[in-house]
Amino acid sequence: MPPTLTTKTGTSWADAWRRCLAVAPEAFRDDRVLNLWNCSWQADGQVLPAASPVDGSPVAGPPRLDGATAHQAVRASLDQHRAWRHVPLDERRARVGATLDALARHRELLALLLVWEIGKPWRLAQADVDRAIDGVRRYVDGIDPMVEGRVPLDGPVSNIASWNYPMSVLVHAMLVQALAGNAVIAKTPTDGGVACLTLAGALAAREGIPVTLVSGSGGELSEALVRAPEIGCVSFVGGRDTGAAVAAAVADLGKRHVLEQEGLNTWGIWNHTDWDTLAAVIPRLFDYGKQRCTAYPRFVVQRELFDEFLAAYLPAVRTLRVGHPLAVEHPDDPYPTLDFGPVINAAKAKELTDQVAEAVDRGAVPLHRGKLADARFLPGQDTGAYVQPVTLLNPPTSSPLHHAEPFGPVDTIVLVDTEAELLAAMNASNGALVATLSTDDRETYERLAPQIRAFKVGHGTPRSRGDREELFGGFGASWRGAFVGGELLVKAVTCGPAGERLPGNFPEYHLMPSVS
Numbered sequence: 001m002p003p004t005l006t007t008k009t010g011t012s013w014a015d016a017w018r019r020c021l022a023v024a025p026e027a028f029r030d031d032r033v034l035n036l037w038n039c040s041w042q043a044d045g046q047v048l049p050a051a052s053p054v055d056g057s058p059v060a061g062p063p064r065l066d067g068a069t070a071h072q073a074v075r076a077s078l079d080q081h082r083a084w085r086h087v088p089l090d091e092r093r094a095r096v097g098a099t100l101d102a103l104a105r106h107r108e109l110l111a112l113l114l115v116w117e118i119g120k121p122w123r124l125a126q127a128d129v130d131r132a133i134d135g136v137r138r139y140v141d142g143i144d145p146m147v148e149g150r151v152p153l154d155g156p157v158s159n160i161a162s163w164n165y166p167m168s169v170l171v172h173a174m175l176v177q178a179l180a181g182n183a184v185i186a187k188t189p190t191d192g193g194v195a196c197l198t199l200a201g202a203l204a205a206r207e208g209i210p211v212t213l214v215s216g217s218g219g220e221l222s223e224a225l226v227r228a229p230e231i232g233c234v235s236f237v238g239g240r241d242t243g244a245a246v247a248a249a250v251a252d253l254g255k256r257h258v259l260e261q262e263g264l265n266t267w268g269i270w271n272h273t274d275w276d277t278l279a280a281v282i283p284r285l286f287d288y289g290k291q292r293c294t295a296y297p298r299f300v301v302q303r304e305l306f307d308e309f310l311a312a313y314l315p316a317v318r319t320l321r322v323g324h325p326l327a328v329e330h331p332d333d334p335y336p337t338l339d340f341g342p343v344i345n346a347a348k349a350k351e352l353t354d355q356v357a358e359a360v361d362r363g364a365v366p367l368h369r370g371k372l373a374d375a376r377f378l379p380g381q382d383t384g385a386y387v388q389p390v391t392l393l394n395p396p397t398s399s400p401l402h403h404a405e406p407f408g409p410v411d412t413i414v415l416v417d418t419e420a421e422l423l424a425a426m427n428a429s430n431g432a433l434v435a436t437l438s439t440d441d442r443e444t445y446e447r448l449a450p451q452i453r454a455f456k457v458g459h460g461t462p463r464s465r466g467d468r469e470e471l472f473g474g475f476g477a478s479w480r481g482a483f484v485g486g487e488l489l490v491k492a493v494t495c496g497p498a499g500e501r502l503p504g505n506f507p508e509y510h511l512m513p514s515v516s
Contacts, residue, residue: 005327005378008335013052013059016112020195023106024202033060033198036205036213037073039080044069045215053119053192053342054324056382060117060195062188062215070224073214074185077156078230080210081183085152089143089181095207096179097140100133102203103171107133110167113196118163119342119385121325122335124288131168136175139490143179146487150494152181153232153256156210157493158225160218160246161237163189163344164291169465171200173235173484174211177493182232183210187225190217191344218242222249232256233493237293240477247480251507256482258492258504262405263432263478265454266298267462268422269305272438274460275312281462282316286389289340289409294434294464297406300425303415310367313391317368317411320389323376336376343408346384352408356390359401365393367413403428419448427453431476434463455479471503471513479505483513 034041045063111125233256243261370388435454456463473483482492482504
């Protein structure tokens with residue numbers, strides 16, 4: 001019989017909430033988080049109920065503002081921006097550095113909030129926090145040449161981001177934007193992360209960083225956060241449908257923008273024999289249940305190699321460890337080592353389960369389906385947001401799994417016979433952020449890789465969003481506006497010489513930087 005599990009000591013949501021109240025009493029109340037605008041914490045907005053994906057228990061919900069209040073917040077942010085843009089760079093550097101020191105002191109609490117709010121296993125939650133801190137420190141140390149000859153934007157940067165990386169994507173971007181001389185606005189993601197972002201926002205605001213943090217529905221707040229004339233740049237991370245609406249708005253207004261959207265990232269297998277290397281990487285590709293913009297949910301496999309591919313893939317995928325991120329055998333045990341926990345909520349779990357069932361009903365072949373009974377759970381806990389890994393062969397073209405990113409632990413495999421078919425299948429979503437081609441022949445890789453419509457293409461190794469100097473963007477519908485990463489992130493939120501053309505994917509031009 002498997003052992004009966006319990007929650008690790010000191011890691012309950014109640015424990016985390018008490019620590020938030022002690023660390024940042026200005027930003028938290030006994031029963032809610034606050035919005036931050038006009039340089040003060042505001043007990044406004046309608047607080048909606050929220051549940052943790054970990055076990056369905058209640059957690060802090062977003063205090064949703066109406067559109068009129070959001071406009072007030074944007075106008076107040078413009079006042080902050082006009083003052084902050086004249087603050088000397090050395091002082092901005094010192095304030096951002098002090099914020100990073102504060103985030104580092106409260107690293108474990110920020111990570112624990114990520115576990116409860118968005119279901120990240122402890123290892124990945126800590127990595128999210130660490131990447132934010134370490135990444136921004138590099139900008140603090142190297143900002144001088146990046147801003148030489150450049151000035152801040154005319155208005156604040158409005159950040160609308162998805163829930164999956166609150167620290168390493170959203171907080172990271174906000175602090176670099178502020179370091180470059182801009183006030184920053186962030187809308188907390190509707191699906192999770194409000195407490196983590198509130199704590200991070202409180203620590204930044206204490207150091208004098210001009211941060212505005214508001215909650216609300218995208219439809220209600222878009223007029224203020226996207227279209228308002230006070231906004232200097234819109235930075236968006238999310239799905240294509242919402243991103244297309246934002247893209248239309250910023251194009252009409254001629255506004256600076258960075259819009260990272262989803263794409264079907266693919267891994268191609270062609271004339272390949274190094275199966276041990278592939279088998280070793282398969283479990284890593286399931287980190288956080290593939291709820292990442294750079295996840296690889298599609299394998300495009302040369303038909304004559306399919307048996308060898310399966311011999312490497314199936315044993316690897318069967319090693320995946322899934323379960324409650326805080327469930328241990330003894331209260332003082334180390335955190336469990338998991339590949340992923342829940343998906344973001346029970347509704348997403350049902351959507352994925354329904355899509356898989358529909359695809360199989362229409363002809364897809366199930367090659368692997370994990371069993372929920374094999375996961376690590378507490379006795380009697382709610383498991384509605386958990387999905388075990390699934391692998392399908394040849395999803396029908398009518399299925400969303402054929403052409404779109406599932407954003408969950410579902411792999412699909414497509415078989416091809418020619419290089420032309422390989423490229424067509426790898427380019428199924430009209431642009432992607434990353435792709436990989438596993439082939440023994442370097443010449444074949446060099447010939448085919450430029451024809452794969454992804455911003456980054458790996459040779460037998462996965463590509464990621466990247467850190468430090470590494471650039472990031474997307475091809476086709478996966479990206480609109482300025483590319484980011486390294487010095488490009490600073491260029492995207494500052495103004496350079498007259499007539500400057502930023503590297504990016506714009507309606508009037510597409511300009512690629514050199515990518516290693």
